[in-house]
Amino acid sequence: MLPDMVTLNNGVQMPNIGFGTWQVPAEKAREAVLWALQAGYRLIDTSLDYWNEREVGQAVRDSGLQREEVFVTTKLEGGDHGHDRTPQGLRRSLANLDISYVDLYLIHWPGSGLRIETWKAMEDLLEQGRCRAIGVSNYMIHHLEEVLEHGRVVPAVNQVELHPFLYPRKLAEFCSINGIQMESYSPLTKARRLFHPVIVRVAERHGRTPAQVVLRWHLQHDFIPIPRSVRREHIEENIAIFDFSLSDRDMEELDSLDQGLHLDWDPTDVS
Secondary structure, eight states: OOOOEEEOTTSOEEESSOEEOTTOOHHHHHHHHHHHHHHTOOEEEOOGGGTOHHHHHHHHHHTOOOGGGSEEEEEEOGGGOSTTHHHHHHHHHHHHHTOSOBSEEEEOOOOOTTHHHHHHHHHHHHHTTSBSOEEEESOOHHHHHHHHHHOSSOOSEEEEEOBTTBOOHHHHHHHHHTTOEEEEESTTGGGSSTTOHHHHHHHHHHTOOHHHHHHHHHHHTTOEEOOOOSOHHHHHHHHOOSSOOOOHHHHHHHHTTOOOOOSSOOOTTOO
């Protein structure tokens, strides 16, 4: 079963679950992405800084799918911020991926004194058709407010760490009000909290795995999760979430797990 589609604020359609490739070694990336595409994923997320763009692009070409069938996301790294360097960053990624455009281009991190200059360069790349949508990653409300105040284009996506133990309600509400799609990295808590008794109990009610329940939680909050694995059985398990639903009781129990727990970097205090 293929994922459902979400319509971004510029009309571009994006699958509501994707396959992440952070920390997927280059020598395993092509095979893992091929498995993901065979399992039904149509959103593949990478970055220049992951050192696997070439293998991701090769997998897309080797999959037998048409380019327009696969939604490719990559990211601008900190060393490429600024008016002149931002286009260079995208050119490098396009060359690595060996494609003519990306579907979504994200600023990977807000920690730069060049945020507004960089966003305006991203807007230019969008106008030039080098990417179909632009967005940000690890942006908190104050970073987004800055973009909304000075930019011409509202970010289509904000990709942040998000899972039941880190459920930023105020950020989610801000993004919803402003038409910014929330996307979740580390959605399965890197398996560190996946077997929490509450998650296990909900999974047992539905005859599902803890991972499937947590990913379903994301979908029902209208977040786009991008789980990662290099094991074929887990890749297939993680996308088999479209034939069941969580009840209001299930969602409330999972929501109650929020502890503000960051398992990755915390951008909250980045000025």
